[in-house]
Amino acid sequence: MIAIIDYDMGNLRSVQKGFERIGHNSIITRNPKDISNASHVVLPGVGAFKDCMDNLRNYGLVEPILNVIKSGKPFLGICLGLQLLFSEGEEFGRHKGLDVIKGKVVRFPSELRTLPLQVLSRGQNLAPANSQIKDFEDKLKIPHMGWNDIKIERRPPALSDIQDGSYVYFVHSYYVVPEDKAVAATKTNYGIDFVSSIWKDNIFACQFHPEKSQKIGLKILKNFGDTRG
Template identity: 50%
Template sequence: MIAIIDYGMGNLRSVQKGFERVGCAAAIVQDPAAVAAAPAVVLPGVGAFADAMENLRKFGMIETIQQVVAAGKPFLGICLGQQLLFESSEEFGHTPGLGIFPGRVRRFPEGQLKVPHMGWNQAVMQKNNPLWEGIPADAAFYFVHSYYVEPADPELILARTDYGLPFASVVGRDKVFGIQFHPEKSSNLGLRILQNFGKLVKS
């Protein structure tokens, strides 16, 4: 059973339904002990970075997430969940993140682009990874975000997307992944990514 962390941020049910459509059992979980016991964990999210970190702290999830990652379990951050994996965000000043990956979260340049970045865009694969099995190297997915991750280690970048500037739309190391787009809103290819993540649970 994949645990989808409920910390009061995001469209949890749509993520759960996406997993169900590809035959992966997933439960929305608010208890840290249940998250820690799960064989795989998903951190979705929409909204403000600082609010999300405060809610994770309030629900006792920060140490739990770090324990799950340290245990080598499959872990997937979606949209804001991807951003939270990094050390800090410049949203509303400076807010520390989970620090799973080195790097920061930045806002798209003011006045140069329409923000938020919203709609379909390509995520161009940079290196082979298990999430991309059966997916074209330049597949398109659905994005809604005003901030993007800037990894300090380029080896973390699994796919890039261009929106005025190239940014890391998929990151990962070992079995920990972050994706900026919404797979649950990205038709069959998005569902394939959820299915590929589900396969990691069995491997």
């Protein structure tokens, strides 16, 4: 059974539906016993870094999360669930995270530039047909929202049979900067190259949303669910 951690941050049902579609049973829970007894654990999240950490503490979920990670069970972080694993976040001040992965979470620079073919929305070029490249460069927005590709640096079980350059769905204004660059599993370009997923021991965590990434995302969820601890 897969435990999806409920701490009142994010659309947990969409994650559960993703697992249902590929035949894996899951429960949405904040019960430490359920989390401890699960075969796999998922930490999703949408919202502000500090608010999410406050909720994890208030619900008494920090210790169960750290314990299940130490146990070696497959652990998946999604979006803010990736960021919370890091030492600290810089959203609205500096706030301590779970400190499982040494590093920090920082905001995208205010001015981002890229070439038209590097950023896609629903698989389509964002640049109007009559636009100049420079005009399009100046229009990159924060948050980074829509479809973008992943460049595979290392291949954890969750990325088995996932093609390099596959497109997945992002919604975020902050990105992770690990101290140990070797934990990066994928990188993505949005004006700058950033780490879009990490892999360390039993942990795979991604900035993108596999539950919103159609066939590629469902394959990632299936790979995770099939992973043995």
